[in-house]
Amino acid sequence: xxxxxxxxxxxxxxxxxxxxxxxxxxxxxxxxxxxxxxxxxxxxxxxxxxxxxxxxxxxxxxxxxxxxxxxxxxxxxxxxxxxxxxxxxxxxxxxxxxxxxxxxxxxxxxxxxxxxxxxxxxxxxxxxxxxxxxxxxxxxxxxxxxxxxxxxxxxxxxxxxxxxxxxxxxxxxxxxxxxxxxxxxxxxxxxxxxxxxxxxxxxxxxxxxxxxxxxxxxxxxxxxxxxxxxxxxxxxxxxxxxxxxxxxxxxxxxxxxxxxxxxxxxxxxxxxxxxxxxxxxxxxxxxxxxxxxxxxxxxxxxxxxxxxxxxxxxxxxxxxxxxxxxxxxxxxxxxxxxxxxxxxxxxxxxxxxxxxxxxxxxxxxxxxxxxxxxxxxxxx
Amino acid sequence: xxxxxxxxxxxxxxxxxxxxxxxxxxxxxxxxxxxxxxxxxxxxxxxxxxxxxxxxxxxxxxxxxxxxxxxxxxxxxxxxxxxxxxxxxxxxxxxxxxxxxxxxxxxxxxxxxxxxxxxxxxxxxxxxxxxxxxxxxxxxxxxxxxxxxxxxxxxxxxxxxxxxxxxxxxxxxxxxxxxxxxxxxxxxxxxxxxxxxxxxxxxxxxxxxxxxxxxxxxxxxxxxxxxxxxxxxxxxxxxxxxxxxxxxxxxxxxxxxxxxxxxxxxxxxxxxxxxxxxxxxxxxxxxxxxxxxxxxxxxxxxxxxxxxxxxxxxxxxxxxxxxxxxxxxxxxxxxxxxxxxxxxxxxxxxxxxxxxxxxxxxxxxxxxxxxxxxxxxxxxxxxxxxxxxxxxxxxxxxxxxxxxxxxxxxxxx
Numbered sequence: 001x002x003x004x005x006x007x008x009x010x011x012x013x014x015x016x017x018x019x020x021x022x023x024x025x026x027x028x029x030x031x032x033x034x035x036x037x038x039x040x041x042x043x044x045x046x047x048x049x050x051x052x053x054x055x056x057x058x059x060x061x062x063x064x065x066x067x068x069x070x071x072x073x074x075x076x077x078x079x080x081x082x083x084x085x086x087x088x089x090x091x092x093x094x095x096x097x098x099x100x101x102x103x104x105x106x107x108x109x110x111x112x113x114x115x116x117x118x119x120x121x122x123x124x125x126x127x128x129x130x131x132x133x134x135x136x137x138x139x140x141x142x143x144x145x146x147x148x149x150x151x152x153x154x155x156x157x158x159x160x161x162x163x164x165x166x167x168x169x170x171x172x173x174x175x176x177x178x179x180x181x182x183x184x185x186x187x188x189x190x191x192x193x194x195x196x197x198x199x200x201x202x203x204x205x206x207x208x209x210x211x212x213x214x215x216x217x218x219x220x221x222x223x224x225x226x227x228x229x230x231x232x233x234x235x236x237x238x239x240x241x242x243x244x245x246x247x248x249x250x251x252x253x254x255x256x257x258x259x260x261x262x263x264x265x266x267x268x269x270x271x272x273x274x275x276x277x278x279x280x281x282x283x284x285x286x287x288x289x290x291x292x293x294x295x296x297x298x299x300x301x302x303x304x305x306x307x308x309x310x311x312x313x314x315x316x317x318x319x320x321x322x323x324x325x326x327x328x329x330x331x332x333x334x335x336x337x338x339x340x341x342x343x344x345x346x347x348x349x350x351x352x353x354x355x356x357x358x359x360x361x362x363x364x365x366x367x368x369x370x371x372x373x374x375x376x377x378x379x380x
Numbered sequence: 381x382x383x384x385x386x387x388x389x390x391x392x393x394x395x396x397x398x399x400x401x402x403x404x405x406x407x408x409x410x411x412x413x414x415x416x417x418x419x420x421x422x423x424x425x426x427x428x429x430x431x432x433x434x435x436x437x438x439x440x441x442x443x444x445x446x447x448x449x450x451x452x453x454x455x456x457x458x459x460x461x462x463x464x465x466x467x468x469x470x471x472x473x474x475x476x477x478x479x480x481x482x483x484x485x486x487x488x489x490x491x492x493x494x495x496x497x498x499x500x501x502x503x504x505x506x507x508x509x510x511x512x513x514x515x516x517x518x519x520x521x522x523x524x525x526x527x528x529x530x531x532x533x534x535x536x537x538x539x540x541x542x543x544x545x546x547x548x549x550x551x552x553x554x555x556x557x558x559x560x561x562x563x564x565x566x567x568x569x570x571x572x573x574x575x576x577x578x579x580x581x582x583x584x585x586x587x588x589x590x591x592x593x594x595x596x597x598x599x600x601x602x603x604x605x606x607x608x609x610x611x612x613x614x615x616x617x618x619x620x621x622x623x624x625x626x627x628x629x630x631x632x633x634x635x636x637x638x639x640x641x642x643x644x645x646x647x648x649x650x651x652x653x654x655x656x657x658x659x660x661x662x663x664x665x666x667x668x669x670x671x672x673x674x675x676x677x678x679x680x681x682x683x684x685x686x687x688x689x690x691x692x693x694x695x696x697x698x699x700x701x702x703x704x705x706x707x708x709x710x711x712x713x714x715x716x717x718x719x720x721x722x723x724x725x726x727x728x729x730x731x732x733x734x735x736x737x738x739x740x741x742x743x744x745x746x747x748x749x750x751x752x753x754x755x756x757x758x759x760x761x762x763x764x765x766x767x768x769x770x771x772x773x774x775x776x777x778x779x780x781x782x783x784x785x786x787x788x789x790x791x792x793x
Binding site for chain 1: 409411417418419433520521522523524525526527530531534591595597598600601773774775776778
């Protein structure tokens with residue numbers, strides 16, 4: 001028992017360090033990718049290829065003056081970034097990084113904790129994250145900060161709805177709230193993205209909004225609100241805000257990859273597993289196969305992180321009312337329609353086929369009615 | 381009601397400083413957009429009365445970088461005023477400078493050789509391209525798309541290299557002289573312009589247009605945002621791309637051709653609604669037209685001298701100054717500002733990067749102008765800004781401001 005606790009503790013520590021490390025290096029990737037997209041060099045001074053840049057940034061932020069505006073609410077001003085960071089890190093606990101490790105005849109899952117309501121945990125924690133922004137923006141006693149904070153709050157609430165409904169359609173298919181079970185059901189290449197492509201698109205879009213990334217980066221839209229909710233922040237408090245954004249991005253990518261792309265599942269994994277166990281023995285082979293799975297998962301996560309950055313450096317941002325229109329008039333109805341189609345298809349003998357047929361009928365009805373409407377309008 | 385909103389302090393700090401009680405019996409608050417805000421490219425202030433995110437009323441402030449150019453000009457010999465016009469619209473300073481030189485030439489009735497005029501046209505069109513590139517890419521930045529800005533800035537950099545080749549300076553390009561150019565178009569400059577106009581710029585412009593023209597988010601952000609009708613624009617005195625976007629084909633290069641513009645075949649792009657998107661499109665189209673003009677000018681560049689034979693006004697080349705007594709005398713007289721201009725009153729306008737850039741010059745026969753007035757288009761656009769943003773959100777106000785291309789140096793002069 002104590003042995004398992006020790007291993008568990010090690011895994012939790014590793015996951016904590018991993019999410020922090022990935023978040024730190026996301027800042028580096030962001031700069032490198034931005035530089036690549038914008039046709040410039042990017043960071044190349046700190047260490048070879050600038051790989052020490054995140055450390056240099058953190059060092060700089062730590063040594064800057066920790067400034068608190070005179071008229072700010074001091075307590076809340078300090079708590080704000082703390083909450084943002086705390087909530088961002090807490091959600092990484094339930095992410096299943098890999099299958100199981102076989103140690104001394106015991107299978108230990110590579111996951112901080114396998115809660116049977118894991119996905120609800122993530123959503124609960126992530127929606128608490130907006131408090132960090134809201135409190136920070138309000139405590140700054142600056143109008144630009146307040147505008148940013150209000151925008152962040154309403155944006156996160158609006159997009160969480162569509163996200164939640166899309167999640168429901170995933171749960172309808174998998175029948176479980178535990179992320180480990182959801183992932184386990186997507187064995188091989190039996191990924192959820194094939195069962196609900198629309199849900200996947202909605203989920204990715206909403207994730208962009210949840211992470212306050214372009215084209216939904218209204219809370220910190222630089223040219224309108226100076227820096228949004230963190231206008232008054234400096235030093236490591238600002239660092240925590242920025243860092244929590246990157247942690248959130250990592251968590252979102254991980255959730256997308258585990259809900260729709262089967263996390264550590266990859267085609268041919270059974271063959272790899274049996275091959276490795278046959279060659280290297282039961283225990284070592286199994287563990288090696290698991291590590292391969294972890295690498296595949298991290299690859300998928302990085303793919304989505306790249307997509308996030310790619311979008312950020314390509315698209316302009318929405319206006320506030322357009323953002324709300326999209327959330328309530330497009331994302332919400334579409335996710336509900338998707339849920340209905342998925343649920344109906346699940347009752348039929350061939351869920352996958354019926355799901356696509358349902359989507360095709362809906363697309364036909366929608367585009368057909370729009371064409372008819374437009375034709376009528378143009379005739380008038 | 382109106383008074384309380386005016387008196388209502390901006391924040392607690394202001395309230396403490398002004399010793400005003402914190403009154404807010406309305407939902408309105410006051411937001412300072414500027415003087416130092418990322419959206420105001422330059423230093424000017426907008427005091428917005430906001431209701432939530434909606435702008436109910438706004439008050440524009442000018443004069444943060446007012447340098448009294450018109451007054452300074454009254455004490456300076458004509459050739460020294462170029463340094464003032466340089467610093468007005470610093471995104472397209474060659475146009476300002478050549479405009480000023482042409483005004484003086486009009487007063488002195490100097491005919492400039494064709495070659496000088498063509499070189500001026502090339503430089504002015506390059507400046508217009510640089511100006512429009514900056515304006516449109518900054519509009520992209522203000523709507524949140526940063527990358528395209530850096531793409532086109534590389535091209536602007538090439539234009540600045542051409543300036544450097546012509547005169548050594550990049551921003552404040554004093555490359556012209558009263559009566560012609562300071563020096564001829566060098567082979568290197570010629571090659572650089574050719575490379576820019578025939579190879580790199582069209583490619584980058586195409587890329588830039590694919591990124592924006594049909595981008596749904598960009599269109600949502602700009603179409604029907606801040607429209608102004610042609611009539612209203614005329615009432616305000618709009619000129620240039622902003623008026624043409626409203627559907628009125630008013631272009632100084634066509635209406636009153638100067639510097640041999642009548643020799644060139646180009647179109648004047650015109651918009652429909654006068655909204656932010658139309659202003660963007662008109663500027664983009666103008667960049668293509670400018671390229672067309674430069675191509676024609678380079679293909680038909682006439683041979684001959686690049687300055688007028690006007691000893692009294694054209695600063696003689698250094699070689700002559702050192703070897704020739706007359707040249708030395710004229711050099712001394714011009715530099716010391718000892719040559720009196722004839723009595724007269726002229727108005728000359730050029731199509732600046734922003735619109736009709738006019739110079740109204742009264743000479744009483746002295747070494748310096750008696751009175752000089754600059755008609756600065758940015759100053760006129762900024763008057764309309766308050767009306768254009770009323771009832772819109774702050775997210776609309778920012779692209780409108782950047783699409784009007786209000787440049788602080790020209791606004792305040």
